[in-house]
Amino acid sequence: MLQAIALTCTFGQHTALHALDLEVGKGEICCLLGPNGAGKTTTLNCFLGFLQPAGGTALVNGINVAQHRQEARRHLAYIPETVMLYPYLSGLENLQFFNALTGRELSKEQYIQLLLDAGLQQAAIHRRVQTYSKGMRQKVGIAIATAKNAGALLLDEPTSGLDPRASNEFSDLLRRFSNEGRAVLMATHDLYRAREVATRIGIMKEGRLLTMMDAAAVDHYALESIYMEHMTAEL
Numbered sequence: 709m710l711q712a713i714a715l716t717c718t719f720g721q722h723t724a725l726h727a728l729d730l731e732v733g734k735g736e737i738c739c740l741l742g743p744n745g746a747g748k749t750t751t752l753n754c755f756l757g758f759l760q761p762a763g764g765t766a767l768v769n770g771i772n773v774a775q776h777r778q779e780a781r782r783h784l785a786y787i788p789e790t791v792m793l794y795p796y797l798s799g800l801e802n803l804q805f806f807n808a809l810t811g812r813e814l815s816k817e818q819y820i821q822l823l824l825d826a827g828l829q830q831a832a833i834h835r836r837v838q839t840y841s842k843g844m845r846q847k848v849g850i851a852i853a854t855a856k857n858a859g860a861l862l863l864d865e866p867t868s869g870l871d872p873r874a875s876n877e878f879s880d881l882l883r884r885f886s887n888e889g890r891a892v893l894m895a896t897h898d899l900y901r902a903r904e905v906a907t908r909i910g911i912m913k914e915g916r917l918l919t920m921m922d923a924a925a926v927d928h929y930a931l932e933s934i935y936m937e938h939m940t941a942e943l
């Protein structure tokens with residue numbers, strides 16, 4: 709569903725992504741770990757078509773993003789670290805507004821159900837978003853992503869700042885996406901969450917994917933020690 713082939717991205721003289729090869733199939737949850745500046749967001753931005761690669765290819769459902777950006781985006785939903793919503797609209801109105809942009813209209817009951825499925829409390833649905841916590845805004849973002857019914861979900865540090873319960877509920881949602889056969893690619897600093905929810909875990913550093921492992925093959929301690937080894941080793 710998502711494929712990077714020798715994907716390279718530069719900012720001036722700086723190479724932010726060095727010939728990345730990566731594949732995320734339907735039903736897979738792939739977490740990318742790595743320190744600040746490792747290239748995780750750059751990878752997501754290449755799939756989203758926000759950045760033009762200097763070399764290589766980003767494919768979404770077989771569609772070359774650089775050549776057919778709009779078509780590729782139809783298969784993608786994206787949840788950034790901070791979901792941007794209209795503060796004076798309610799959660800429900802935001803969902804209706806953003807979904808209308810995709811050209812797919814749903815009934816009011818369906819929108820409400822999507823918000824409830826995303827974990828938003830019934831009492832908050834009609835309240836202005838300016839009164840929401842970060843976790844609640846994140847849930848509206850999840851409902852927007854779910855409504856789009858996209859085959860792949862890209863997430864950039866979606867659980868940063870969430871309390872443990874909200875973060876735990878978030879993992880359940882990712883599993884639901886995976887069970888529905890969607891591909892999930894998530895950049896995160898949360899080793900614990902990655903180990904818990906991912907099917908595969910990649911470690912990046914200085915624009916390179918250093919390793920990709922089967923999440924079931926490592927426990928939390930092993931993952932932390934592998935991560936630390938990579939961080940201290942010279943490239």
Ligand SMILES: Nc1ncnc2c1ncn2[C@@H]1O[C@H](COP(=O)(O)OP(=O)(O)OP(=O)(O)O)[C@@H](O)[C@H]1O
Pocket residue numbers: 719722724742743744745746747748749750751895
């Ligand atoms: N718009 C930009 N202009 C110049 N350099 C950039 C730009 N965006 C990213 N970079 C550089 O590209 C490299 C990779 O950045 P990226 O944001 O992909 O890292 P990251 O792994 O997502 O980090 P973080 O964990 O801090 O979010 C960094 O060296 C960063 O400084």
